[in-house]
Amino acid sequence: MKRWSPIAYPGPGDTHRNFNQSTGERGSWLDADGYQQNVIDEPANLVELSGMTLDESDPEQTAKAVRSGKLNYRTAGGTANALTVMLDPVPAAFASTAGLVLRIETGATNTGATTLNIGVGGNVAIVDADTGGALKGGELPLIAVLISNGTVWRLLNRTADTTVRDALFPYFSILNSANFSSSVGVETGFTNWALPVGNAAIAAGFNTANSQFTVPAGMGGLWYFQAYANSLTSLSVPASGHGMRLRKNGTLIGAGSSPPSSIIQCVAMAMVPAAAGDVVQMLNLADNSGMALSYFFFTAVRLGRVS
Numbered sequence: 334m335k336r337w338s339p340i341a342y343p344g345p346g347d348t349h350r351n352f353n354q355s356t357g358e359r360g361s362w363l364d365a366d367g368y369q370q371n372v373i374d375e376p377a378n379l380v381e382l383s384g385m386t387l388d389e390s391d392p393e394q395t396a397k398a399v400r401s402g403k404l405n406y407r408t409a410g411g412t413a414n415a416l417t418v419m420l421d422p423v424p425a426a427f428a429s430t431a432g433l434v435l436r437i438e439t440g441a442t443n444t445g446a447t448t449l450n451i452g453v454g455g456n457v458a459i460v461d462a463d464t465g466g467a468l469k470g471g472e473l474p475l476i477a478v479l480i481s482n483g484t485v486w487r488l489l490n491r492t493a494d495t496t497v498r499d500a501l502f503p504y505f506s507i508l509n510s511a512n513f514s515s516s517v518g519v520e521t522g523f524t525n526w527a528l529p530v531g532n533a534a535i536a537a538g539f540n541t542a543n544s545q546f547t548v549p550a551g552m553g554g555l556w557y558f559q560a561y562a563n564s565l566t567s568l569s570v571p572a573s574g575h576g577m578r579l580r581k582n583g584t585l586i587g588a589g590s591s592p593p594s595s596i597i598q599c600v601a602m603a604m605v606p607a608a609a610g611d612v613v614q615m616l617n618l619a620d621n622s623g624m625a626l627s628y629f630f631f632t633a634v635r636l637g638r639v640s
Contacts, residue, residue: 382421408438417450427454431483443473449486462487520616523629535633544615546633553608555636560601560615562629576618577601582611
């Protein structure tokens, strides 16, 4: 767009003026190829780029085009984590988009860090509006509202993380004659695990040789862990209890103990943030060398993301 000067008979400051009938002062001459054409083309382009057909019988098309917001509403292409849209007109540079708000039909949520390419600036990161951190998976709704700061896109309407995203899966083993025993005062990992149940992605993180669970890639978040053991009367349980422990990366996060009993049951629980690669181990701490456990299980449940 341009501010066009009169091609003849300008007013003060090179402005346009009307014909003055009382004095006979001429009115300014307009440039039909410039000024007048721009006045016609600008609103017509807005109407057409908003998906409307020009209609000479409708004097409100410009207002309707602005209200529709269709210039900044697009259906995304690409992939779940690398979205693409085309804007018309295409911005001259991504830095010039600062303040631009886009509404995008994504079609599906993301599964990890996500970018958006609008035809200029390449694949630009979409980040959390509050933290500025990269997306982790599951934040994009079916219609995402994004605002540019000229450097990244900020997601204004991330999906609320209110549901349990991964099914409960316990590791469970009935040892029968192969009873587990541990030394007095020594934390001992369990062996002879069997019968994995539940979410395969979580199950893959469990090491049956030492009862260590490693949080799988892309599954960091808030987790619930439980370690349980039971010793029955048929095993000649000694007159003292035992303890269950949970450690994350070596740090104690949960502990439980059992009083002396002919039937000993013990459980340790913890609900903690855990990042991909963190290691949680289930351990037994016996206070009697005769301690034997007939069955035990380990449970890991991912409750949701932690931003």
